[in-house]
Amino acid sequence: MRAAILAVGSELLSVDRLDTNSLHLTELLERHGVELVRKVVVGDDEVAIAGEIARLAAEAELLVVGGGLGPTADDVTREACARALGLPLRDDPEAWGAIERRFAALARVPSANNRRQAQVVAGAALLANPWGTAPGQRIDTPRGAIFLLPGVPFELAGMAAAELEPWLAARSAGHGRERRTLKVAMRPESEVDEAIAPLYEQFGRRWITVLSGAGEIRVRLWAEGASAERRSRLAAMEARARELLGEAVFGTGDATTLEEVVAEGLLRLGASIATAESCTGGLVAERLTRVPGSSRYFPGGVVTYSNAEKTALLGVPEALIAEQGAVSEPVARAMAEGARLRFSSTLGLGVTGIAGPDGGSPEKPVGTVHLALAAADRPTTHRVVRLPGDRSRIRWLASQAALELLRRSLRSLPGAAP
Amino acid sequence: MRAAILAVGSELLSVDRLDTNSLHLTELLERHGVELVRKVVVGDDEVAIAGEIARLAAEAELLVVGGGLGPTADDVTREACARALGLPLRDDPEAWGAIERRFAALARVPSANNRRQAQVVAGAALLANPWGTAPGQRIDTPRGAIFLLPGVPFELAGMAAAELEPWLAARSAGHGRERRTLKVAMRPESEVDEAIAPLYEQFGRRWITVLSGAGEIRVRLWAEGASAERRSRLAAMEARARELLGEAVFGTGDATTLEEVVAEGLLRLGASIATAESCTGGLVAERLTRVPGSSRYFPGGVVTYSNAEKTALLGVPEALIAEQGAVSEPVARAMAEGARLRFSSTLGLGVTGIAGPDGGSPEKPVGTVHLALAAADRPTTHRVVRLPGDRSRIRWLASQAALELLRRSLRSLPGAAP
Numbered sequence: 001m002r003a004a005i006l007a008v009g010s011e012l013l014s015v016d017r018l019d020t021n022s023l024h025l026t027e028l029l030e031r032h033g034v035e036l037v038r039k040v041v042v043g044d045d046e047v048a049i050a051g052e053i054a055r056l057a058a059e060a061e062l063l064v065v066g067g068g069l070g071p072t073a074d075d076v077t078r079e080a081c082a083r084a085l086g087l088p089l090r091d092d093p094e095a096w097g098a099i100e101r102r103f104a105a106l107a108r109v110p111s112a113n114n115r116r117q118a119q120v121v122a123g124a125a126l127l128a129n130p131w132g133t134a135p136g137q138r139i140d141t142p143r144g145a146i147f148l149l150p151g152v153p154f155e156l157a158g159m160a161a162a163e164l165e166p167w168l169a170a171r172s173a174g175h176g177r178e179r180r181t182l183k184v185a186m187r188p189e190s191e192v193d194e195a196i197a198p199l200y201e202q203f204g205r206r207w208i209t210v211l212s213g214a215g216e217i218r219v220r221l222w223a224e225g226a227s228a229e230r231r232s233r234l235a236a237m238e239a240r241a242r243e244l245l246g247e248a249v250f251g252t253g254d255a256t257t258l259e260e261v262v263a264e265g266l267l268r269l270g271a272s273i274a275t276a277e278s279c280t281g282g283l284v285a286e287r288l289t290r291v292p293g294s295s296r297y298f299p300g301g302v303v304t305y306s307n308a309e310k311t312a313l314l315g316v317p318e319a320l321i322a323e324q325g326a327v328s329e330p331v332a333r334a335m336a337e338g339a340r341l342r343f344s345s346t347l348g349l350g351v352t353g354i355a356g357p358d359g360g361s362p363e364k365p366v367g368t369v370h371l372a373l374a375a376a377d378r379p380t381t382h383r384v385v386r387l388p389g390d391r392s393r394i395r396w397l398a399s400q401a402a403l404e405l406l407r408r409s410l411r412s413l414p415g416a417a418p
Numbered sequence: 419m420r421a422a423i424l425a426v427g428s429e430l431l432s433v434d435r436l437d438t439n440s441l442h443l444t445e446l447l448e449r450h451g452v453e454l455v456r457k458v459v460v461g462d463d464e465v466a467i468a469g470e471i472a473r474l475a476a477e478a479e480l481l482v483v484g485g486g487l488g489p490t491a492d493d494v495t496r497e498a499c500a501r502a503l504g505l506p507l508r509d510d511p512e513a514w515g516a517i518e519r520r521f522a523a524l525a526r527v528p529s530a531n532n533r534r535q536a537q538v539v540a541g542a543a544l545l546a547n548p549w550g551t552a553p554g555q556r557i558d559t560p561r562g563a564i565f566l567l568p569g570v571p572f573e574l575a576g577m578a579a580a581e582l583e584p585w586l587a588a589r590s591a592g593h594g595r596e597r598r599t600l601k602v603a604m605r606p607e608s609e610v611d612e613a614i615a616p617l618y619e620q621f622g623r624r625w626i627t628v629l630s631g632a633g634e635i636r637v638r639l640w641a642e643g644a645s646a647e648r649r650s651r652l653a654a655m656e657a658r659a660r661e662l663l664g665e666a667v668f669g670t671g672d673a674t675t676l677e678e679v680v681a682e683g684l685l686r687l688g689a690s691i692a693t694a695e696s697c698t699g700g701l702v703a704e705r706l707t708r709v710p711g712s713s714r715y716f717p718g719g720v721v722t723y724s725n726a727e728k729t730a731l732l733g734v735p736e737a738l739i740a741e742q743g744a745v746s747e748p749v750a751r752a753m754a755e756g757a758r759l760r761f762s763s764t765l766g767l768g769v770t771g772i773a774g775p776d777g778g779s780p781e782k783p784v785g786t787v788h789l790a791l792a793a794a795d796r797p798t799t800h801r802v803v804r805l806p807g808d809r810s811r812i813r814w815l816a817s818q819a820a821l822e823l824l825r826r827s828l829r830s831l832p833g834a835a836p
Contacts, residue, residue, distance in 0.1 A: 012457075013444070013454045013455070013456075013457065014444065015441060015444045015445045015448060016629065018436055018437075018438065018440075018441065019436075019457075020436065022436075023433060023436065026431070026432065026433045027433045030433060036431045037431070037460075037461065037463075037466065038431075038458065038459065038460055038466075039430075039431065039437075039458070039459040040456065040457070040458050040459075041456065041457040041458075042455075042456055043455065045455075048455065048456075055473075211434060275721075277700075280704075281703055281704050281706070281707025281708070281712070281716075282693075282695075282700030282701065282702075282703030282704035282707065282719065282721065283700065283704045284700075285699055285700030285703075285721045286698075286699050286700035286701045286704050288699070289699025289700065289721070289723065290699070290809075290810065290813075292774070292775050292776065292809055293776065294699070294723070295723050295724065298699075298723050299723055299724040299726070299727055300720065300721045300722045300723045300724060300727040300731070301700065301720070301721045302718065302719070302720050302721070302731075303693075303700065303703045303707070303718045303719045303720070303721075304718045305707065305712070305713050305716050305717055305718045306713065306717040306718060308717070309717055309718040309761060313718070313720075313731075313760075342731075343727060356710070357710050358710065358711070391708075391710055392708065395708075
């Protein structure tokens with residue numbers, strides 16, 4: 001089955017707004033093995049919308065239209081769809097009843113404009129919208145269907161799940177496409193690509209995508225077919241990928257973050273972490289505390305931007321800073337150890353570097369960052385990295401490198417999961 | 419003049435990618451008074467691309483196509499455009515020379531595939547691409563033109579500025595649309611809207627848009643016409659808006675951030691600030707240090723997540739926390755004063771609150787945040803806010819409220835600009 005998405009709304013043609021609903025719809029389509037062939041954005045213009053509906057419905061079996069179902073004069077998707085199909089609009093008493101009830105519940109009275117929201121293309125199935133006043137519609141066509149959905153993102157998402165998904169499921173009969181994502185931090189894309197080369201051979205290159213982000217690589221595995229079949233295929237692919245990538249894999253799922261994984265590890269071990277940051281300016285602490293319940297493992301941290309504060313707050317010897325420079329291995333180590341002692345935590349993390357744009361030198365160019373992790377009963381570990389990009393990117397990558405150092409260390413602490 | 423944008427690339431129909439080039443192009447079009455009537459995304463399919471080019475070129479005077487100009491087999495925009503217009507492709511020696519020179523400079527030899535990048539639609543003007551190997555093309559049509567540009571965002575942006583903008587400027591003769599944005603922090607949209615009501619009356623509602631973001635309102639002013647005319651109109655609108663909004667306006671321009679404005683203020687006064695954060699977990703420090711050169715006004719800060727650390731690091735009396743709770747006015751004040759003393763800074767900022775999801779109570783619900791600002795020679799100021807949303811939103815809004823408190827205080831310090 002082929003699908004097209006039409007987003008309606010003049011604001012989507014402005015400098016401020018993108019049609020993001022289509023990403024959500026694309027995911028749904030993909031899950032049911034439907035191929036998306038076109039995305040179109042059009043303004044609130046009845047003739048233009050009608051033209052697009054006629055054309056896209058001829059090109060694809062499924063057309064999903066989002067937006068233009070509101071009560072105001074510029075909401076003309078209903079009229080446009082009727083025009084495109086050469087069908088009349090009719091008043092739907094059920095739709096009107098639902099609108100009246102919704103207003104009554106809010107102790108308000110619908111306006112004459114709301115009447116238009118109860119108009120339905122002749123022959124269309126009405127789709128209830130429990131999230132707003134605009135009901136949706138499904139018009140069956142000889143080859144498939146046209147769905148009219150509201151444009152408000154959470155309303156569209158709710159109705160797509162309630163109405164579009166079952167429709168697709170009935171047609172795909174469990175046949176579809178599914179993905180699983182493994183995440184890897186702070187490794188070059190080429191290295192990941194090389195490591196998983198046997199996966200390409202075993203399963204076929206087209207079922208594996210490597211997506212590169214800021215300090216994160218996503219290895220995306222795909223499978224098609226009936227539900228049980230694709231699950232077992234994905235499981236086999238994941239197992240092989242984990243074998244090939246080893247402990248570089250920090251998590252599964254697109255939304256999994258390094259700080260969440262670190263939080264889990266700290267909680268499992270009953271360990272706590274304190275931070276001492278320079279170039280990251282608090283970003284590592286901020287990321288650690290994004291996770292709900294972070295007070296269970298994070299007593300606190302310091303941002304020591306000046307050298308004097310590195311000495312006063314963390315006990316980094318003045319002479320060490322004078323001799324080695326604030327951005328150096330011994331200072332990073334002393335910061336990590338100072339943070340651990342200061343906050344009486346299991347672990348201490350130190351980050352010192354040059355985020356730029358100024359402050360670089362031939363020996364220590366912008367992007368040089370020293371990281372150290374201190375623990376009670378073992379030597380402090382250290383890493384130095386040279387990070388590319390502008391100030392904001394360097395700071396982000398430094399926080400990634402710091403959390404990744406922490407994650408790896410947690411795996412080797414006593415009591416860690418294998 | 420009417421315009422359409424066609425984005426070419428199968429990846430733009432996937433779950434991971436949106437066509438963001440169109441936002442950049444929209445801004446350019448708008449500046450020259452061109453109305454955007456359609457945005458279309460299509461995959462790497464010659465027939466489908468040709469169909470869209472033919473249709474969109476008939477509908478709008480200007481068509482900008484981005485993507486599909488690379489050397490690989492799936493880059494078929496050139497062929498599709500020739501097909502849509504019924505014109506042959508010809509080899510362009512100039513384009514080929516440029517590609518050869520580019521490869522020679524990198525000590526590489528172009529492949530047979532690169533030959534395709536030197537093919538030009540008959541009659542088209544070649545557009546040099548100093549940023550990549552894919553040259554662009556401009557095909558003049560009876561009513562306007564079709565621009566073929568590469569899809570890589572920085573190449574497209576470069577070529578749009580070098581080739582599309584002058585073409586538009588020649589046609590608009592300085593006539594266009596221009597905007598100016600005033601930014602306001604931590605005020606309800608309805609309040610801003612009410613305050614600027616006289617502006618609507620004086621200049622007409624359609625020239626003013628109020629855009630609401632997370633803890634920031636943008637008041638966008640528009641003017642159309644010849645360059646000098648619209649500038650003077652915008653100046654008059656801005657002056658009136660500033661009169662109506664007073665010191666609530668923190669800056670001009672969409673990209674201006676509260677931390678940048680605060681940084682300017684601190685530098686102008688030669689003042690420094692230290693932070694003591696609880697619920698924001700380092701976000702205020704992180705935002706203050708996003709600004710290059712922040713070491714000139716930011717010696718450092720602490721994140722005291724635990725009560726013990728509020729006492730140990732900031733000298734907040736244990737008894738005060740026990741009596742009033744960690745989220746309270748006196749503790750926020752003591753944190754701000756503690757930070758100022760600890761870092762020997764001009765100012766100290768304290769933030770303590772409940773970001774959730776847990777930790778709320780009927781008296782202090784999730785979203786309750788106390789802010790305090792300490793200075794040497796004046797009483798510490800305090801504000802309490804009740805912020806809506808989830809953990810991440812509450813933390814962001816708390817950092818906005820803290821920076822806004824700081825900004826307002828800077829305006830009243832000795833030596834501040836009026």
